[in-house]
């Protein structure tokens with residue numbers, strides 16, 4: 396799951412494959428995503444995993460670990 | 472049953488008001504920056520109508536240019552449809568005001584309100600009147616004076632929109648040409664993400680509505696963004712398929728001009744490089760129903776759309792609504 400999430404994020408942001416991404420990495424602070432990048436990334440997760448991620452949930456994600464945990468809880 | 476006639480665009484015209492307001496000018500009005508507006512939306516400037524210039528004034532100017540390009544006189548116009556969410560008045564309709572201004576006295580006239588999808592909806596309605604043979608020449612217009620409905624204390628919306636008008640004359644064309652396929656859609660369950668609260672019968676104008684600033688456009692930007700990215704892609708693909716074409720057949724895209732990132736996502740879905748996409752939001756911002764016809768007129772006048780080309784038009788807007796079509800030139 397983590398690898399798939401990472402792949403989607405890097406693709407959406409147009410970043411290099413070997414960009415260092417850990418569960419502690421923050422989209423906005425570390426990867427310099429802006430609020431619209433974040434919306435686009437959330438949409439890509441929704442399409443990929445066939446789930447819905449409401450804004451109210453997305454606002455709580457602090458880092459990529461939170462995203463992975465949320466998606467795992469929805470797809471389990 | 473009589474067979475349906477092929478219907479196409481036989482002339483286009485547009486008008487954008489003179490007063491240009493750059494992002495730097497907007498910085499003086501609200502707490503914003505050129506950098507924020509450009510990176511989030513791609514918008515660099517917008518044009519605002521003069522105080523005494525109305526939606527019907529701009530619509531009439533665009534209409535006369537379209538009629539000239541189509542070589543059609545006012546008495547040949549059978550029907551006028553104006554797509555607008557910013558009419559001059561609640562009554563009479565803007566289409567009736569335009570009829571009077573251009574002297575098309577013999578025509579029927581009405582407005583249609585599907586926000587930013589207004590022009591594409593108007594085209595589809597007009598096409599059906601011509602296809603059945605009921606009318607020969609239909610004037611379709613998208614025109615807006617959004618500046619009258621912008622809250623210049625709300626930086627999240629007032630930087631996005633501009634004023635303008637675009638028009639097209641529809642008429643019968645050779646078989647196999649013109650509008651090949653189309654799709655119109657709406658999702659009223661999401662109506663509240665883009666709205667003007669007061670001024671209708673639900674909340675008539677009052678001292679309170681004025682004080683609460685309820686006569687302006689408000690928007691849930693990220694909801695609209697998500698909807699737009701998805702629908703622009705899927706509606707475009709649907710009309711290509713309905714026309715019996717593949718993506719390789721499509722030469723050019725004329726999308727609604729709300730946000731560069733929404734346009735890029737749609738272009739990507741259609742496998743088109745940005746050179747094959749008409750973009751004018753850099754100069755004009757989002758002109759709602761006027762965005763698509765102004766962009767179309769520019770593309771034609773700049774020679775970017777040529778005889779034999781196949782073009783996709785696609786838009787989305789408040790309602791929520793969307794529309795798309797494929798045109799064979």
Ligand SMILES: CC(C)(COP(=O)(O)OP(=O)(O)OC[C@H]1O[C@@H](n2cnc3c(N)ncnc32)[C@H](O)[C@@H]1OP(=O)(O)O)[C@@H](O)C(=O)NCCC(=O)NCCS
Pocket residue numbers: 429430431502503504507508511512587626627628630665690691692693695696699729730757759787788789
């Ligand atoms: C409007 C839009 C550009 C906003 O982008 P966004 O990333 O969703 O922006 P947000 O509303 O989340 O705001 C992000 C931040 O920028 C700020 N911001 C909003 N507008 C701003 C502006 N003009 N200048 C500077 N900052 C602004 C917000 O206050 C917010 O700050 P905060 O995080 O400190 O609260 C985007 O949502 C969009 O284009 N949506 C589609 C709208 C559309 O197409 N409408 C027309 C339909 S026809």
